[in-house]
Amino acid sequence: MARVAFVTGGTRGIGRAICERLKNDGMAVAAGYSGNEAAAEACARELGVMVVKGNVGNFDDCKRAVDLVAAELGPIDILVNNAGITRDGVFHRMNSEQWSDVIRVNMDSVFNMTRQVIEGMREREWGRVINISSINGQKGQMGQTNYSAAKAGVIGFTKALALENAKKGVTVNCIAPGYIDTEMVQAVPEKVLESIISQIPVGRLGRGEEIADMVAFLAGEHAGYVTGSTLSLNGGQLMAG
Known part of the structure; x- marks a missing residue:
């Protein structure tokens, strides 16, 4: 039987690329989304994946989503915690909503989703949890104390959970992307984007x-000896920063 994968924030950007790759690798894939119906419909139609609407910041929503996927595709073997938002602003002007919204969607969601599937993975003695962090969770970023804190928290979560589940055949790993060519990044003003690219040693x-290629490796049958790792995909920017 095909492995079942659930990708949060899976209908656009990095999440959609992950869904497409896992689907092409023969997995049964579900993509979570929060509100963009057009993107969800296009993802379902073009990739042939299940789409599930819900708020990853809400524990009950996550339980409902996991139950729906299990009923249609089977128990979840691979969870990719990819959903995230930004609410940027310098800390001395940041309000509590900007802080709480980002922590809830980027950090609490990792608990909310993983808690739904970890017991089943342990019982079946096979599972893959792949958390998407960020270069800014590794090095920090001005105007992103909320985002950087959440993404750094994801790295710590990954290491601790990996230790707890290593002997149960469940691996837990983290990917920390740098700046990726998504709609969100393309919306950055051109001069700012040029400045960012100039700081990336590979120049793009x-x-x-x-x-998605790295997720596919970590999700696969040959990655059982990789756990608790944070893999940096940033074109060398972390070294240069």
Whole structure:
């Protein structure tokens, strides 16, 4: 039987690229989304994946989503915690909503989703949890204390959960992308984007497909000896920063 994968934030950008790759690798794939119906419909139609609407910041929504996927595709073997938002602003002007929204969607969601599937993975003695962090969770970023804190928290979560589940055949790993050529990054003003690219040693933005390639490896049968790792895909920017 095909492995079942659930990708949060899976209908656009990096998430969609991950869904496409896992689907092409023969997995049964479900993509989570929060509100963009047009993108969800296009993802379902063009990739042939299941789409599930819900708020990853809400524990009950996550339970409902996982139950729906299990009923249609089977128990989830591979969870990719990819959903995330930004609410940027310098800390001395940041309000509590900007802080809480980002922590809830980027950090609490990792608990909310993983908690739904971890017991089943342990019982079946096979599972893959892949968390998408960020270069800014590794090095920090001005105007992103909320985002950087959440993404750094994801790295710590990954290491601890990996230790707890290593002997149960469940691996837990983290990918920390740099700047990837998505709609969100393309919306950055041209001069700012040029400045960002100038700081990347390979001289370009990353591609969603490159993140998807790494997810596919970690999700596969040959990655059982990789756990607790944070893999940096940033074109060398972390070294240069």
